[in-house]
Structures are given as structure tokens and as C-alpha cells.
Amino acid sequence: MTEKELVKKLQQADQLTFKYFVDQYQNKVLNTCWGFVKNSSEAEDLTQEVFIEIFESIQGFKHESRLSTYVYRIAVNKSLDYIRKQKRQKRWGNFLSIMGWSDSSEMPDIPTWEHPGITLENKERASILIKQVETLPEKQRVAFTLHKIEGLPYQEIAEVMQVTLASVESLIFRANQSLRKKLQHYYNQDF
Structure with a gap:
């Protein structure tokens, strides 16, 4: 199956094609997300979010780049958005802690990373x-x-x-x- 055929079937919401697509890209997306968030659980969640976004947005894919580039772009953007959100939450938590409104033990820890x-x-x-x-x-x-x-x-x-x-x-x-x-x-x- 060529890339254009694959995209066409994805745009038609063909479930078997989407399963095949996920099987082909799942490890690449998971590794990309892990490369940014350094946490297996969070990388798995982000991987699911990436495929949900691809499923919802594939209609807009115009073949201006390769499909793999499109997938990596979404994975990188989801990962960076996650990191930015974590940093905002941490800054807000630190502010609340300084103001005495929150116990610092409630602050999220920096995620640990484990790569197999x-x-x-x-x-x-x-x-x-x-x-x-x-x-x-x-x-x-x-x-x-x-x-x-x-x-x-x-x-x-x-x-x-x-x-x-x-x-x-x-x-x-x-x-x-x-x-x-x-x-x-x-x-x-x-x-």
C-alpha cells in the first residue's frame, strides 16, 4: 500500500487501516514522546493523544510532507505542550507554596525516566x-x-x-x- 493509499483509507476512517497505521507508528511515536517527557507512563498517554489527534485531523492532511513527518510533528508538539503545561503548574504551585496557600508536598515531582x-x-x-x-x-x-x-x-x-x-x-x-x-x-x- 502506498502512502497516498494509506492516507486515503485513513481519511475514510477505515478501522483496519487505522489499526495497521497505529501498529506501524506506535513505537516511533512512543519513543519520540519519551524522548521529551522521560516518563514511560506519560509517554504512553501522549502516544494515545497523538493517535487521537491524527484520527481527528487526518482529513486536513494535504501531502505537502510525508506522513511520517506529519506524525512526528504532532508527537513533538504534544510533548512540548505537555512539558509547558507541567512547568506552568509547577510555577503556580511554587507561587501558592510561597504564599502559604498550599503544602509544598503536594507539588508534582519531576518525572523520573527509565528507558528499557x-x-x-x-x-x-x-x-x-x-x-x-x-x-x-x-x-x-x-x-x-x-x-x-x-x-x-x-x-x-x-x-x-x-x-x-x-x-x-x-x-x-x-x-x-x-x-x-x-x-x-x-x-x-x-x-
Whole structure:
């Protein structure tokens, strides 16, 4: 089945095609969401939200990009929206705590992350790297995550982020430079 045929059947709300589509993209979407939120449970919830949005919005897909780019764009946007919402809730909770209106023990913790592909001996190193990636500016973090964790080529990252290829190259270069500085004493290898 070609991509155009797949999209056409999805637009016709064909249930078997949608199940096939979910089977094909589920792990990619889950890994993308996990790459941003670092929490398996939240990544699973976001993955469901991504597929719900695709089901509801596929009618508007115009073949201006590849279907995979469309899927990644939705996954990245859902993940970033989730992160922004968590940060707003945390800031509001901190404000309430300062004002004495709420017990700070009610504040949500920063989510822990567990990736099944990381071996025990690499968890400490990976944890340090993940924490430093989280400190990058949003666009650098998105480009870096899509390239290094998802393995997307620069051109597809440009399409997902809706920026130029040169912008992606620059974002990844700056992310690498920043991470090298921050992690110089932990790692002796290039990223």
C-alpha cells in the first residue's frame, strides 16, 4: 500500500487501516514522546493523544510532507505542550507554596525516566546526559532529540520543526557545543 493509499483509507476512517497505521507508528511515536517527557507512563498517554489527534485531523492532511513527518510533528508538539503545561503548574504551585496557600508536598515531582534500552552501567551516564539535554533551549532540545534519539535526518527534522535545513544544522551544532561544555568532565568523546 502506498502512502497516498494509506492516507486515503485513513481519511475514510477505515478501522483496519487505522489499526495497521497505529501498529506501524506506535513505537516511533512512543519513543519520540519519551524522548521529551522521560516518563514511560506519560509517554504512553501522549502516544494515545497523538493517535487521537491524527484520527481527528487526518482529513486536513494535504501531502505537502510525508506522513511520517506529519506524525512526528504532532508527537513533538504534544510533548512540548505537555512539558509547558507541567512547568506552568509547577510555577503556580511554587507561587501558592510561597504564599502559604498550599503544602509544598503536594507539588508534582519531576518525572523520573527509565528507558528499557539503557543498561544498568550506563544509567548514571545517561541520566547526566538527559538532565543536560533538558537545559538546552527548546528548539535545540527538539532538534537534538529528533536527531540523536529518533535518528531522523536533518531534512526531516527541518520539515517536522518547519524551519530551514540550515537552521537545523545550526541548532544541532549549538546543542552539541553546549553539551560538550556542560559535560566535558563526564565524557571524553564527541556526541
